[in-house]
Amino acid sequence: MSGFIKMSNTLRCSVCSNSKRRFKSLAALNQHIRAKHPDIPPVQRDTFYTTPEWIHVRYKVLLRDKGQCQCCGATAKTGSRLKVDHIKPRRFYPELALDMNNLQTLCTMCTRGKGNWNETNWCEKLDMWHLISLRERGLIN
Ligand SMILES: [Zn+2]
Numbered sequence: 408m409s410g411f412i413k414m415s416n417t418l419r420c421s422v423c424s425n426s427k428r429r430f431k432s433l434a435a436l437n438q439h440i441r442a443k444h445p446d447i448p449p450v451q452r453d454t455f456y457t458t459p460e461w462i463h464v465r466y467k468v469l470l471r472d473k474g475q476c477q478c479c480g481a482t483a484k485t486g487s488r489l490k491v492d493h494i495k496p497r498r499f500y501p502e503l504a505l506d507m508n509n510l511q512t513l514c515t516m517c518t519r520g521k522g523n524w525n526e527t528n529w530c531e532k533l534d535m536w537h538l539i540s541l542r543e544r545g546l547i548n
């Protein structure tokens with residue numbers, strides 16, 4: 408238990424709980440920890456997305472979803488970047504991190520509309536501008 412959280416690309420020291428200070432890099436945060444909280448171990452980089460287990464499951468999910476965004480149907484062929492997304496965020500449900508039932512293929516636009524706070528499966532709520540742009544690109548009717 409390190410007691411530190413990484414949110415999007417900002418790092419904060421959760422020991423200094425009322426501090427709004429953000430750290431630009433892991434090195435900067437660890438420097439702060441060494442100086443202020445020498446009894447706490449340094450923060451490890453998140454290596455989950457480079458583990459063989461994740462790479463294997465990710466590939467299986469892409470195959471299952473036929474390489475299509477499960478929200479809008481976009482594919483790599485139509486110029487979309489696809490991500491395998493955790494329906495229930497890994498941060499809150501680490502035990503579901505490699506559970507295929509908790510994984511879905513989404514394009515980056517749909518992922519952006521979702522975020523960690525939203526556990527909606529298959530993106531029920533699409534941004535209007537996104538729908539319009541998909542329609543213009545002929546991806547949906
Ligand atoms: Zn601190």
Ligand SMILES: [Zn+2]
Nearest residue numbers: 476479514517
């Ligand atoms: Zn999509």
